Amino acid sequence: MARGAATTRGAGNAPIPLVAVAHGSQDERSSHAVEQIFARVRRLRPDLDVRVAYLDHVAPSAEEAITAVAAEGAGEVVVLPALLTAAYHSKIDLPAVLERVRESCPWLHIHYADTLGPHPLLLDAVEQRLAEAGAVAAPDTSLVLASAGSSDAAANRVIEQMASDLAARGPWREVTPAYASAASPTPGEAVARLQASGATKIAVSGYLLAPGFFSDRVADQSIANGATIVSPALGDAPQLAQVILNRYEAAKRNVPLSGIRTS
Numbered sequence: 001m002a003r004g005a006a007t008t009r010g011a012g013n014a015p016i017p018l019v020a021v022a023h024g025s026q027d028e029r030s031s032h033a034v035e036q037i038f039a040r041v042r043r044l045r046p047d048l049d050v051r052v053a054y055l056d057h058v059a060p061s062a063e064e065a066i067t068a069v070a071a072e073g074a075g076e077v078v079v080l081p082a083l084l085t086a087a088y089h090s091k092i093d094l095p096a097v098l099e100r101v102r103e104s105c106p107w108l109h110i111h112y113a114d115t116l117g118p119h120p121l122l123l124d125a126v127e128q129r130l131a132e133a134g135a136v137a138a139p140d141t142s143l144v145l146a147s148a149g150s151s152d153a154a155a156n157r158v159i160e161q162m163a164s165d166l167a168a169r170g171p172w173r174e175v176t177p178a179y180a181s182a183a184s185p186t187p188g189e190a191v192a193r194l195q196a197s198g199a200t201k202i203a204v205s206g207y208l209l210a211p212g213f214f215s216d217r218v219a220d221q222s223i224a225n226g227a228t229i230v231s232p233a234l235g236d237a238p239q240l241a242q243v244i245l246n247r248y249e250a251a252k253r254n255v256p257l258s259g260i261r262t263s
Contacts, residue, residue, distance in 0.1 A: 015045075015048045015049070016074075016076045016077060016078050016111070017048075017049040017050075017051065017069050017074050017076075017077050017078070018041075018049065018050045018051065018077075018080060018248050019051045019052075019053055019062070019065050019066050019069060019077055019078070019079050020038060020050065020051070020052050020053070020080045020082045020244065021052075021053045021054065021055060021062040021065075021079060021080065021081055021082060021094055021097075022034045022053075022054050022055070022058075022082040022083070022209065022210075023054065023055055023056065023083065023089060023209075024054030024055050024056040024057040024058040025056075025057055025058070025210070025212045025213065026057050027211070027212035027213060029210065029211040029212055030211060030212035031054070031058045031210075032210075033209070033210035033211055033233065033235045033236065034052060034082065034209065034210050036235065036236040037082075037209075037210075037236045037240050037241065037244070038050055038052050038244075039236070040236050040238065040240075040241040041241045041244050041245065044241055044245065045245060048248075049069075051065050051068075051069065052065075052082075053065035053066070055089055055093055055094065055097075062079075062094060062097045063097050063100055063101060066079060066097075066098075066101050066105075066108075066110075067101060067104060067105055069108075070101075070105040070107075070108045074108065075107065075108065075109060076108070076109040076110075076111065077108060077109070077110055077111070078113055078248050078251045079094070079098065079110055079111070079113065080113040080116075080244065080247055080251070081094055081113065081114075081116075082116060082209065082244075083115045083116060083117075083209070084115065084116055084117040084122070084147065084148075084207065084208070084209055085115060085117055085118075085147070085150060085152075085155040085158050085159070086114070086115045086152075086154070086155060086158075087150040087151075087152035087154075087155035088150070088151070088152060090115050094112075095112075098110055098112065111251040111254055112251065113248060113250065113251035114247050114251070115247075116209075116240065116243050116244065116247065117158065117162075117243075118158050118161065118162060119246070120165075121239040121240075121242055121243050121246075122234070122239065122243060123162065123165055123166060124239050125234050125237040125238075125239040125240060126162075126166065126205050126207060126231075126234070127166075127169070128237055128239070129205065129206075129231040129233075129237060130143075130203060130205055130229070130231045132231070133203075133230070133232070134229055135203035135228070135231065137169065137170055137171050137172050138171065138172070138173075139171050139172075139173055140173060140200065140201055141172060141173055141201040141202070141203055141228075142172060142173045142174050142175070142176070142194045142199040142201065142203070143163075143166065143167075143172045143173075143174070143175045143202075143203050143204070143205065144175075144176055144177075144187060144190045144191060144194070144202065144203070144204040144205065144222065144227070145159060145162060145163045145166060145175060145176070145177050145178065145205050146177075146178040146179070146187040146190070146205060146206055146207060146208075146222070147159045147177070147178070147179055147180070147207045147208065148179070148180050148181060148208060148214045149179025149181040149183040150179075150182050150183065151182045151183075156177070156179065156183050159177045159179070159207070160177050162177070162207070163175045163177040173199060174194070174199075176190050176193075176194065177190075178190035178204075178218075180208075180214040180217045180218050180221075181214065181217075186221060187204060187217070187218045187221045187222045187225075187227075188221030188222065188225045189225075191204065191221070191222050191225040191226055191227045192226070195225070195226050201228050202222075202226065202227045202228050203227065203228060203229045203230075204218065204219075204227045204229070204230040204231070205231050206218045206231055206232055206233050206234075207234070208233040208234065209233060209234060209235075209240075210233050210234075210235060211232060211233045211235070212233075215232065215233045218230065
């Protein structure tokens with residue numbers, strides 16, 4: 001394609017298109033939930049071209065979606081990692097994709113947004129899902145904040161800080177982080193430790209974007225070890241749509257460069 005053909009969208013008064021990239025899963029519940037999240041974003045911003053892509057298992061791939069936007073005439077794009085923490089996928093996998101796009105579409109200006117978390121609105125979403133499941137903060141109730149987990153220690157520290165922030169919002173008996181993979185404690189271990197410390201009511205928050213393998217693991221381990229309530233993945237909680245638009249607006253304010261522009 002000639003460079004001049006790719007300069008009409010993302011310029012003037014037309015909003016810069018958004019390509020959100022989720023992890024992807026073989027479990028169809030996951031992609032269905034992700035599509036619901038971005039359907040809410042489209043309802044909030046009907047003027048905005050919002051597309052969803054995936055790093056694995058589900059089509060379109062991130063590279064396919066971004067190059068398609070370029071082929072249709074966009075001169076700029078905001079690429080959003082639809083992930084709750086910044087770890088390997090947002091630091092290594094997706095930037096590698098963007099490097100390939102830079103080679104194939106050198107005219108395309110890419111604004112690379114921050115991951116969804118951490119963000120205060122996500123704490124609101126956690127509390128909403130817990131309340132919907134029947135768990136409210138109380139001095140006799142302990143809370144486990146269960147994330148997918150990561151080999152990236154910085155990502156796990158984000159979950160630790162979120163647990164601390166939820167404890168400060170209170171009044172939980174205590175709040176402890178847990179990880180469904182790659183780190184400890186596991187949700188089952190966290191629940192067992194709370195019971196050993198004298199907790200009689202234990203709620204578990206599935207701090208995950210969508211249902212699937214990890215949400216099932218969190219629920220199964222937590223219930224098997226005596227959790228009272230396990231809230232589901234965040235899914236299309238309205239706070240997520242607000243976070244997505246916040247990340248989009250922050251990313252597009254950066255002056256774009258040819259190739260990758262991190263926000």
